[in-house]
Amino acid sequence: MNGQLIRVGWTAMALIIALIVGTTYWQTWARPGLASRQDNEIQRVAEFQVRRGLILAPGRVLAKNRIVKRNGRKLYFRRYPQGRLAVHVVGYSTVSRARAGLEKSLNGVLTGTERNLGGLVERQLDEARGKPIVGDTVVTTLDLHGQQVALQQLGRTCGAVAAIDPRDGRLLVMASSPSYNPNLVENDFGAISKITARCRPAAPLVNRASQGLYPPGSTFKVVTASAALESNRFTPASEFDDPGYCIAYGKRVNNFDTSRPFGRLSLATALKYSVNSVFCNMGKALGAKRILDQAKKFGFYERPPLETPDGERYPSGLYDKGELWYPKRNSDVDAGRMAFGQERMLVTPLQMAMVAGAIGNAGILMRPYVVDRIVSPRGTTVSKTEPERMDRPVGPVNARDIANMMVSAVQGGTGTAAQISGYRIGGKTGTAETGVAGQNTTWFIAFAGLPGKRPQVAIAVALERQSLTGGATAAPIARAVMEALLEPRANP
Amino acid sequence: MSARNRELATLLLAGLVASTAFASAWISGLATVDYGWLPWAALLGGIFLVAHVVARWTVPDADPTLLPLVALISAIGLVFVYRIEPGDGRRQLVWIAVGVAAFALVLFWLRYDYRVLERYKYVFGISAIVLLMLPSVPGLGQRVNGVKLWVDIGPLRFQPGEIAKIFLVIFLAGYLRDKREALARGRLKDFGPLLAIWGAAMLVLVQTSDLGSALLNFGIFLAMVYAATGRLSFVLAGLALFAGGSALLYDSLSRVQQRVTVWLQPWTDEKVHCSINGLLEYRQNCDSYQLVKSLYSIANGGYGGTGIGRGTFETVDGTPLIPYLQTDFVYSAIAQELGLIGAAAVLLLFLALVARGMRVALVAHDGFSKLLAAGLTFGFALQTFIIVGGVLRIVPLTGITLPFVSYGGSSVVSNFVMLALLLLVSHRAVRTAPT
Numbered sequence: 001m002n003g004q005l006i007r008v009g010w011t012a013m014a015l016i017i018a019l020i021v022g023t024t025y026w027q028t029w030a031r032p033g034l035a036s037r038q039d040n041e042i043q044r045v046a047e048f049q050v051r052r053g054l055i056l057a058p059g060r061v062l063a064k065n066r067i068v069k070r071n072g073r074k075l076y077f078r079r080y081p082q083g084r085l086a087v088h089v090v091g092y093s094t095v096s097r098a099r100a101g102l103e104k105s106l107n108g109v110l111t112g113t114e115r116n117l118g119g120l121v122e123r124q125l126d127e128a129r130g131k132p133i134v135g136d137t138v139v140t141t142l143d144l145h146g147q148q149v150a151l152q153q154l155g156r157t158c159g160a161v162a163a164i165d166p167r168d169g170r171l172l173v174m175a176s177s178p179s180y181n182p183n184l185v186e187n188d189f190g191a192i193s194k195i196t197a198r199c200r201p202a203a204p205l206v207n208r209a210s211q212g213l214y215p216p217g218s219t220f221k222v223v224t225a226s227a228a229l230e231s232n233r234f235t236p237a238s239e240f241d242d243p244g245y246c247i248a249y250g251k252r253v254n255n256f257d258t259s260r261p262f263g264r265l266s267l268a269t270a271l272k273y274s275v276n277s278v279f280c281n282m283g284k285a286l287g288a289k290r291i292l293d294q295a296k297k298f299g300f301y302e303r304p305p306l307e308t309p310d311g312e313r314y315p316s317g318l319y320d321k322g323e324l325w326y327p328k329r330n331s332d333v334d335a336g337r338m339a340f341g342q343e344r345m346l347v348t349p350l351q352m353a354m355v356a357g358a359i360g361n362a363g364i365l366m367r368p369y370v371v372d373r374i375v376s377p378r379g380t381t382v383s384k385t386e387p388e389r390m391d392r393p394v395g396p397v398n399a400r401d402i403a404n405m406m407v408s409a410v411q412g413g414t415g416t417a418a419q420i421s422g423y424r425i426g427g428k429t430g431t432a433e434t435g436v437a438g439q440n441t442t443w444f445i446a447f448a449g450l451p452g453k454r455p456q457v458a459i460a461v462a463l464e465r466q467s468l469t470g471g472a473t474a475a476p477i478a479r480a481v482m483e484a485l486l487e488p489r490a491n492p
Numbered sequence: 493m494s495a496r497n498r499e500l501a502t503l504l505l506a507g508l509v510a511s512t513a514f515a516s517a518w519i520s521g522l523a524t525v526d527y528g529w530l531p532w533a534a535l536l537g538g539i540f541l542v543a544h545v546v547a548r549w550t551v552p553d554a555d556p557t558l559l560p561l562v563a564l565i566s567a568i569g570l571v572f573v574y575r576i577e578p579g580d581g582r583r584q585l586v587w588i589a590v591g592v593a594a595f596a597l598v599l600f601w602l603r604y605d606y607r608v609l610e611r612y613k614y615v616f617g618i619s620a621i622v623l624l625m626l627p628s629v630p631g632l633g634q635r636v637n638g639v640k641l642w643v644d645i646g647p648l649r650f651q652p653g654e655i656a657k658i659f660l661v662i663f664l665a666g667y668l669r670d671k672r673e674a675l676a677r678g679r680l681k682d683f684g685p686l687l688a689i690w691g692a693a694m695l696v697l698v699q700t701s702d703l704g705s706a707l708l709n710f711g712i713f714l715a716m717v718y719a720a721t722g723r724l725s726f727v728l729a730g731l732a733l734f735a736g737g738s739a740l741l742y743d744s745l746s747r748v749q750q751r752v753t754v755w756l757q758p759w760t761d762e763k764v765h766c767s768i769n770g771l772l773e774y775r776q777n778c779d780s781y782q783l784v785k786s787l788y789s790i791a792n793g794g795y796g797g798t799g800i801g802r803g804t805f806e807t808v809d810g811t812p813l814i815p816y817l818q819t820d821f822v823y824s825a826i827a828q829e830l831g832l833i834g835a836a837a838v839l840l841l842f843l844a845l846v847a848r849g850m851r852v853a854l855v856a857h858d859g860f861s862k863l864l865a866a867g868l869t870f871g872f873a874l875q876t877f878i879i880v881g882g883v884l885r886i887v888p889l890t891g892i893t894l895p896f897v898s899y900g901g902s903s904v905v906s907n908f909v910m911l912a913l914l915l916l917v918s919h920r921a922v923r924t925a926p927t
Contacts, residue, residue, distance in 0.1 A: 001672075002854055004719045005866050009850030011715070012873035016843040019877060020836050022884035026790045027832040034791040037759075039776055039784070041813055042792045042804045042828075070810045095808045 044095065048075045053110045053135035053377070055090050055102060057142040062090045063103065074132060077186070078103070084179040085147055088207035089140065089171075089308060089370060092182040097189065100205070102138060102370070105309040109374055110135040119376065134377040141170040141372045149484040150175035153477040158199035159463035160208035161481055162349040166357030166447060166458040168387035169366030171306065172485055173459070174350070176208040199464050210304065210313040213346035214462050217430030217470065218274045218414075219443045220341030222355055222402060225271055227294035228282050229398040236268040236401045246280035246336060253280055253337060271405040272413035274429060276340045283339025287330040291339060292318070297393035298355045298365065301326065304348070305390070307371045316347035341430060349460040352445045357458030358391075359406065360426060360447025363399030365390045403447070410446070417475035418444065420483055424451045427478065429470035438467040444474035448482045457485045495922075496548045499556035503544055506560045507537045510567030513800060517575045520801025532574070535585060536567055543592045550599040551919035555852055558918070561845045562896055562911050566904070568838060569897030572825050575801055576818045580899045587901045591908035598912035606916040610860045613666030617685075620659035621692050623652035624709075628699040653705045654893075654906040657871055658913070660689075660709055661716070665863035668720035672859065676721040689713060703748050704882075704890030708875055710734055715870040716863055748888075754780040755888035758787075785814045786824035786883055790835075797831025804828070818899040820891040823880045839880075846873045852918040855925075865917045868910050 026034070035043050055063035062085075065076040078093045091101015099107060108114035112123050112135040126133055143163075150161040154177035163173035178197040185192065195204045206212065228234040244261035245254045255261070255276045262275055270278035283291060292300070295317065301324065303313045318325050318333065325344070327333045337343045350368070358365035366387055373384040394402065406426030409415045415427040430443030442463045449455035459482055461474040493501075511533040518529035540563040547559060566588055574581025602608070609616070667685060668675070674682045696706055714730045717723075742749060750767055758780035766778035776784045792804065803825065805813050814821050827835040849869030856862045872895055879898075882889035893903040 001719065001722075001859060001862055004722045005850065005853050005862060008715050008719050008866055008870055009847070009853070012846045012850065012870050013843055015873050015877035015881075016839055016846060018886060019880045019884065020839050022881065022886045023790065023827055023835050023839070024832060026787060026884060027793050027795065027827065027835075030787075031791045031794060034788055037788070039774075040788045041785075041807045042788050045804045045806070045808050046792075048808050070808075071806055075808060 038098075045073075045075075047107075047111060048077065048095065049073065049132060050111045051076050051132045051134045052078065052093065053112070053137040053375075055110075056137060056139045057086065057144050058139075060144050062086050062140065062142075063093075076132070078182075080182045082144065083181045083183065085144060085151065086140075086142055086174075087179055087182045088176045088209065089142060089174050090182070091308075092185045094186040096187075097185055101207075101308055101312065102140070105307055106138055106371070109138060112136060112377075115382075119382075136377070136382055137375040139372045139375060140370050141165075141172065142174070142370065143172045143485055146173040146481055146485045147175055150477070150481045151177060151179055153480050154463075156197050157463055158197050158202070158208070158465065159461065160212050160349045161459065161461050161477065162209040162353040163457055163459040163481060163485060164353050164357055164366075164368050165456055166361040166366060167454050167456065169368045169390075170372070170387075171368055171370040172457065173481060174207070174209045174370070176206065176212070178202050178204045180204040207308070207312050208349070208462070210306065210308065210348050210350045212348055212462060213314055213316070213319065214348075214441045214443075214464075215432035215434075216316075216341040216345055216347040216352060217432035217441065217443055218276075218341055219352055219355075219428050219430035219445045219460075219470075220345060220347070221271060221274065221279050221339070222359060222406070222428050222445070223295050223298060224279050224283055224286075224291055224339040225267065225402050225405070226298075226359070226394045226398065227286055227291045228267065229401060230294060230394060231286060231290060233285070234267055234282065236266065236405065238267045240265060240267065240270060240275075240278045240281065242270075242275055242277050244277065246277035253277070268401075268405045268408070271402075271428070272409045274340075274409075274414050279340040280336040283335040283337075286335065286339075288327055288333035288335040288338055289330050291335065292326065292333075294393065297391050298358060299351060299390065300347070304350050304354060305367050305369070306350070307369065313350070314348055316345075316351040318344045319346045320344055341432060349462045352443070352460035352462075353458050356406075356426075356428070356445040356447050356460060357455075358393050359399055359402050360449070360455035360458055361399075362396045362454070363394035364392050406446070414469070414471045415444065415446070415475050417471055418446055418479040418482070420448065420479060420486065422450075423448050423482075423486060424455075425482070426455075427475065429475060431466075431469045438465065440466045440468075442466040442468070442470035442473045444470050444478040446475075446478050446482065448486060457482050494552070495554065495556040496544070496552055499547065499559055500544060502557060502560035503540060503563055506564040506567065507533070507540075509564060510536065510571070513568060513571045516800045517571050518801075520799065532570075532585070536563075536570060536588065539589050539592050543595055546596040546599055547915060550603040551915045553922040554915040554919035555848055557848050558845065558852075558911060558914055561841055561848070562908075565838070565841050565845070566896045568826070568841075569822065569894075569899075571800065572822055572829075572897070573818045573899045575829075576805065576822075576825060577899075580818050583901075584899050584904070587904040590901070591904045594905050595908040595912045598909055599916065602912075602916055606913065606920070607858070607860060609662050609864075610666040610669070613663045616659040617663030617667070617689075620656040620663060621689075621696075623656035623659065624692070624696045624705075625699065626652045651900070651902040653702075654902040655909075657705075657709060657712070658868070658906055658909055661712060661864060661867035661871060664713060664716045665860050665867055668716055668863055669859035672720040675717075675726075676723060678723075686713075686717065702890070703745075703751065703888070704878055704892040707890065708871065708878055708892065711874045712867055712871045715874075716867045719863060719866050720859075750779055751888040751890065754783060755885060758784050758885070782815055782821070783883075783885065783889055786821050787885065789814060789821075789824040790827040790884070793828040793831040793835065795832050797827075797829050797834050800829050802829065816891070819893060820879065820889075820898065821883060822894055822898050823883050826897075842873070842876050845869075849914055852914055852921065856917050856921045857924060861917045861920065865914055868914060872907075872910065 066079045068075045091103040093099045093103040150173050160176045178195050180192045242262040301317045303315050334343050367390040369385045374382045376382050403426050410418050410425045410427045414429040418427045425448045427446030432441040445460045447455035447458045459478050461478045466473045514529040514533045573584045671682045714727050718727045760775040763772040766773040853862050853865035879892050879894050881887040893900050895907045
């Protein structure tokens with residue numbers, strides 16, 4: 001009988017060995033996959049046992065920790081002392097609704113998992129000693145005073161303000177209205193979904209400054225003008241005839257005000273007064289692709305670079321059936337219409353701030369960033385963001401010429417509401433008509449600085465559901481925010 | 493060194509390891525150095541010293557590794573049951589004491605010749621079936637989590653299946669020793685009682701809808717038939733019969749169906765029918781919730797584990813993550829806190845126990861002893877495989893206990909009885925060895 005017994009014995013032992021193999025599979029091979037699953041609450045608990053790094057703005061704390069003891073465990077929950085002020089950049093980190101904003105995209109930094117070797121060893125030692133892991137602190141470039149003024153100015157209007165320092169690309173303001181209080185996300189999300197504003201749905205969670213896709217209206221003329229000058233076929237002095245309208249694809253396209261055609265005028269004057277017919281004809285002469293290629297140099301057709309999550313930044317460009325779309329042939333697009341910001345062109349305020357900034361900054365487009373530096377728990381700077389040139393969409397002479405046209409638009413053209421005494425401001429208004437009265441999207445993009453110096457601020461303001469023009473609605477908001485940024489005072 | 497002295501030395505070594513485990517569970521809970529764990533270690537050590545003394549008296553020549561292995565396995569089990577639910581830990585300690593008492597009782601009762609059991613093989617066979625049917629008796633049986641496994645007698649609740657398993661092994665050992673030549677020749681009429689057992693197993697499966705213990709008992713049955721006859725075709729025929737029977741009954745056994753679905757596809761990307769609330773849910777949030785959470789727990793252990801007392805078994809808001817952690821799912825707690833190294837070590841303890849048990853079967857002289865030891869050992873291995881394999885998604889998950897580790901009185905006591913029988917066989921084999 002012993003032969004059979006030995007075989008039964010081997011079978012029994014094989015059963016146990018299969019268990020060792022199975023355990024090995026789950027604990028090594030399958031481990032990363034399981035750890036990244038959304039419903040894995042063990043990972044969630046581990047994340048909340050980490051003392052997350054703070055998120056700061058100069059002189060202000062945007063996100064800190066609240067310690068809760070549960071079953072002998074210390075858990076760190078988030079608290080946002082500034083409430084709704086910077087929520088669209090900072091985001092939130094919660095149990096019930098995961099994460100958004102910098103809390104999401106910089107989770108690795110804030111939990112100390114993305115560190116160099118020395119930092120990782122330290123982290124392991126802390127873990128072995130049973131000490132909480134402490135994440136790195138993120139210092140942002142946001143100007144909270146400007147942020148506050150922007151939200152105040154927007155009020156109950158749906159829209160957004162984006163402002164950068166065009167000299168280095170620092171993001172100064174990213175305000176989206178309606179905003180919401182991130183402290184409510186965990187336990188009172190219902191209150192957020194009840195937020196109303198002058199648009200429906202109010203969608204407070206959406207960051208309209210980088211997720212809001214709006215028709216650019218006449219602000220796009222800055223891009224068309226850049227393409228025109230860069231093509232060497234036009235100069236600021238190029239002369240045009242304005243009959244008050246332009247024929248595009250056999251259809252009449254009117255100026256904003258058809259009652260008063262300008263007659264013979266220069267390109268510079270056309271931008272100052274935002275004359276559609278001139279840009280329409282120029283667009284037809286240039287062709288859609290040349291204008292779009294110029295737009296690409298400004299950063300269109302790519303997500304604007306910023307440290308917020310990819311999903312919270314949309315690329316600007318032509319959209320067809322909800323998808324970003326680039327034409328195969330020039331004839332696929334109505335270049336005349338596109339030249340003054342109609343057609344299927346959709347842009348974000350952040351992108352338009354980049355356009356205004358590049359023009360003001362002698363044609364140099366700096367890569368926008370919101371994280372100034374990352375600081376270890378011991379106070380040493382782990383990394384500091386170095387300003388980086390993204391592209392040079394326009395040559396210095398052409399940039400100067402367009403900047404001068406924009407300055408004259410503020411001095412005596414469509415954007416006079418944006419004047420601030422003592423500063424040199426160049427701007428462009430935009431009013432994208434949707435065909436329904438009171439439903440226009442209005443714009444103002446601008447750069448501002450001391451006379452004779454490089455501009456310190458570039459801004460874009462977009463407002464939904466407006467009945468007046470960009471010069472009347474968006475320009476005053478841009479002016480107030482620029483003033484707050486140009487004349488820093490004590491923190492709010 | 494004599495067998496019992498070696499046993500004592502190994503036992504002390506096991507005690508050292510167990511004390512470390514107790515200390516680390518205790519200290520990690522308090523976060524300060526404390527000696528509150530000492531009484532636990534001392535009590536458990538005392539209980540196993542008693543077992544050792546009884547063994548020294550009744551079975552001095554028995555295998556010296558079995559008792560220390562069981563002691564270490566039950567100590568690790570106790571640490572984890574305590575760590576998960578201190579109240580259950582205290583009760584488990586009492587059950588281990590009761591188990592050792594049963595162990596001592598069996599050793600004293602059968603110390604001259606356990607082979608008297610063979611004489612009553614039919615009594616054991618019938619009792620086994622009666623015990624298996626007991627939970628289905630109206631008024632007696634208690635349905636817990638959809639499975640009828642428990643019987644309430646007064647304030648005591650016990651699982652007759654655990655005892656039935658031992659009775660079944662005794663019956664089969666006796667019957668097969670008698671009939672093995674006839675069976676090997678393939679005489680059909682001798683298959684009568686065996687077919688009756690098969691029928692009973694299927695009946696029990698339908699009655700209790702407990703796939704786990706049906707699988708266990710049937711597996712033991714097949715292994716013993718093979719050991720007795722050496723005919724692999726019987727095993728294959730038996731497996732075919734079991735599979736055929738299950739397939740026929742599959743449609744009427746919704747519980748079994750559900751277990752198989754969960755096993756095949758625990759995660760779904762779309763919402764599917766949830767058998768708990770009847771709504772559409774992701775399967776991982778409904779039917780396979782337990783399995784999936786337990787897999788997360790195991791995976792979280794990694795190579796080295798989180799350390800005893802440092803694993804995560806609660807959600808952020810403090811509610812328990814895995815239901816029945818200290819019973820069916822105790823292995824996923826062990827795997828998380830001890831990691832691959834520790835969990836593999838625990839499984840190697842089981843492997844060593846299986847190997848030693850099979851060795852007892854090999855050195856025994858008579859057919860009854862061989863079959864008894866082999867049946868008990870194989871049952872031990874198969875039970876471990878069914879529950880841990882279920883937790884690891886190697887086989888469909890069915891709730892049975894992990895021997896000597898899971899919290900549960902009937903299981904602990906019956907496993908100690910099994911240990912006593914193995915020691916008896918081993919002692920006799922050495923004592924009567926022809927030199």
